[in-house]
Amino acid sequence: MSTAHSSPQASKSAATTALKLGDLMVREGLLTMDGLHKALAIQKQSDEYLPLGRVCVDLKLISKQELQRFLSKYQKHIQIGELLVNMGLITQTQVQKILEMQKASSKRFGALLVQSGFISESQLTNALSIQLDIPRMIPSLELMDQRLLEGIDEETLRFNEFIPVDRSGNQMTVIMSDPLNSNLMQQLVDRFKCKIIPAIATPSEILSTIAEFFGPRRKGPEEVSLDQDLMLKETEQDKTKEEVSSMARFLVRSAVEEGASALHVECQENYVRVRLRKDGVMVHKTDLPVRVGPALIEMLKTAFRLKGGKYWQETITTHVANRKVDLSISFFQGLWGENLVVHILYAPSRMLIFDNLGFSPVNLSKINSYLERSGGMIITSSPIRSGKSTLMYACLLTLNQLHRSVLSLENHVHYTMPGVIQHHYKGDDPEAHEALVEAMAEYDSDVLMVDDIPSPQSADSLNRAALMGKKVITSHHAADTTALIYALVNSGCEALLHSPVPILLISQRLLRRLCEKCKVPYSPSEAELTGMKVMAGDRGAYQFYTAKGCKDCQNQGYTGQTAIHELLEITDEIHNAVLQKKSSTSIREMARRDSNMISMIEDGVFKASAGLTSLEEVRRVSLIHDSDSKSARSIKQIYTLCTSK
Ligand SMILES: [Zn+2]
Incomplete structure (x- = not known):
């Protein structure tokens, strides 16, 4: 919870409540005094508010059933006010006000809180769900x-x-x-x-x-088709099947409608949890009765043609809610059953134009200059779900012109691009892949895109293509640009770095955009910026914002995404440092000192100072290099660097 904070007063009252609940458990013989102290100590260590009961269950001091029996016996003793104060949702003063109001009203505490505007309905419901462990x-x-x-x-x-x-x-x-x-x-x-x-x-x-059920739009019995009517009279098992397939369709459809990148179905002990990954973070969608879990997961697996439990990596291209999407699944066995993820990829959107990828002015002009000149190499490095494909496709889209021959080799063709010869490589035989890369290098082409460098042999082929004057766009897994150098050397693909052609390394992370409707001004502390390896002296001159949450952003505080980048050009000096096997830290220091390299986190600070995102979000997605503090810059210096062209 981004707005959570704890005042000394709040933690003091937390201790009182906890003792009360804990004392009751001790009195009931559920818990020993030792156990209680242990649980309280753990509860205190946690950053997030954890109900004492749950801590006890996690520590196996009591069973879940015992806790539930206890809670239902003593539920009047659970104080929702204390819980909400601890979660940073309301203040102690507001609790007092509501207690006063309650004297003259028959309404419940929660209803009065919502009525007074101290908390939203959904915040209250979520808090009750956590505290009472109710789905x-x-x-x-x-x-x-x-x-x-x-x-x-x-x-x-x-x-x-x-x-x-x-x-x-x-x-x-x-x-x-x-x-x-x-x-x-x-x-x-x-x-x-x-x-x-x-x-x-x-x-x-x-x-x-x-209202929807009793309303006029509800289909009367005469509108129900014969098939459905018959279905209702089927056996118990078939009833479940019909029900579950309607659930599966509904869940996938709402995930697409909400623009989620994945739908998670997770089997818990007492319920099935459904969550969506939206803009990179998990968002709770709904819980379902525990009995539907296995049937729902089986239904989704069948839809993806999974046979005998083997994952076929089948991707289905289909239309959901009027959008063209690629769906694929992965799953993992957990303690309470199988968990399944439906991955959702959307057809190309306006994101595919460079101007929409969130590059700072200086980075945009640098990448454009690399794309405009003939030949050269662009190597991207990003973890999964950080928009790597979008970035590479945007490069291809810029280069894909009638006077150029463009070839691409992809593990999965996310977007089809007219004019580009795309090869979808499905197998897992490295030699076959190497042969394909070699064939691409020999082919009479101008631009090659290979979405991953699997082996030194492929790196050699790409290097040869680059030497022949072709433009090469490829990627490798690494956390940022200096880590990419290390990763290439380590996997025997360093030939690419020795190529005497212009080489640009790009690392990207996606992060959430602050909701324009509810973002609130925010002044970072000196320590916060210093922790991000940024000099904090001039922070007063820039306006930062933080997330709040409103109706428009479904209380997330964020809507949509933008990206932050780190670009590194392989200069002669850096090339020599690679040859001399210098550490990636010293290469990083050199790039920052001699080439004004802007770190990903600095690019994030630039975007935060422009009000696009929050510093918190920048920290969530970026790596912080301690060595960057040696070359720390002021916000003004960062701003000037990022906006120069
Ligand atoms: Zn909002």
Whole structure:
């Protein structure tokens, strides 16, 4: 939580609450005094707020079942106010105000907090979900068994803010806005005559789903096709299949609609967690009843033609929500079952123009000068999900002109590019790959792109092509430009660095853009900037911003992405240093001193000073080199370097 902070007052009250809860557990004989002290010590060490109960479970001091029994017995003792203060969401003063208001109102603490505007509905719901360890479920008609709503009148649902979503044997999962409402729990047990498993959602999510179900847009029984009608009468197993395939379609569709790069389905002990990777970070989408997990994962695997548990690396190109996407999956066995990721790649967007890739003016003019001249080599180095393909395609797009012959060799063709001869290499035989690179070098071409250098032989072929005056664009895995030099030397591909042609190394990271609607001015401390190897003296002259969160950005504080870069030209001096096997640290120092190399983190500080992103986000994605402090620059120097052309 980016806005989280802890005041001495907050941690003091945390200790009081924890002791109370812990003392109760000791009194109940659940926990020994020693165990309690151990758990409190661990809780104190954690940066993020962790409920004491969860710490005890993690330490195996008590079982999850024991904790749940204990919490349901003593749930009145869990103080939501204390929890929210600890999470940095509200202040102690606000808690006092609400307690005052409560004296004259029958409303619950949480409802009053939201009404007073101290906290949003979704913040409150998320906090309750964490504290009570109750799954956070989105009450979507596509994700639930709608027949459970039959026979319950709209008013009852609206008044109590609940929706039954799943029934399996003698238990029913019910989404409610207030799982602490013991009255409602009893009513539900009486009504459904079974065990109730609570899940939580915000009141407005619940009310809008109820409205959708009873609203005019709902299909009447006469509109249901014969097939679906028959399906409902099928056996239990087939019912699950139909339900789960509608869930799978809904989840993939919403992931694409939200522009996510991956959909994660994770089997936990008591629920299935669905999360999306958006703009590089994981965002919770919904939880699902635990029983649907295996069926849902099986369904997705079948869709991707997985047979006998073998991952075929099948990529499906399809249209989802009117967008052309490539989908592929990967999975991993965990303690509670299989976990699965659906990777989503979008067809080329406006991102493919260099001006949209977020290069600073100085870097943009440098990369353009490398692209304009004939011949030369551009080697990119970036970890996965850092937009490497987009960057390489943008180079190709610039170079792809009628008067040039352009060849590319890719492990996966993300974008098809008219005019370029693209080869999709699927196998894993290094010799076959080397033969292809060699053939490309011999072919009468002007530009070669190979999306990874797999071996010294391929490096030699590319080197030969470069010597013949062809332009070579390739990539290698490394954290930044100086690490790239080290990685090339280490993997026997250093021939590339000895090529007597202009060589430019580029490293890139994607980072989130601050939401323009809610970003707030922020003054970094001296220590914060010094920690990033930047001189902090003139920080007062620049306006930085930090993330807050609003409706427009779904409380993330960020929307969309931009990139930061590090460019390094192989000069004669650097080439000599490579030949003399100098360390990458000393090569880095040399590049910063002699060629004004701008580090990735400095490029990030430049973008943060322009209000595009936050310093926090820059630190999240970049490597900090201690040696950069020797050549630390002031913000003004960084700004001047980045904006010069
Ligand atoms: Zn916002």
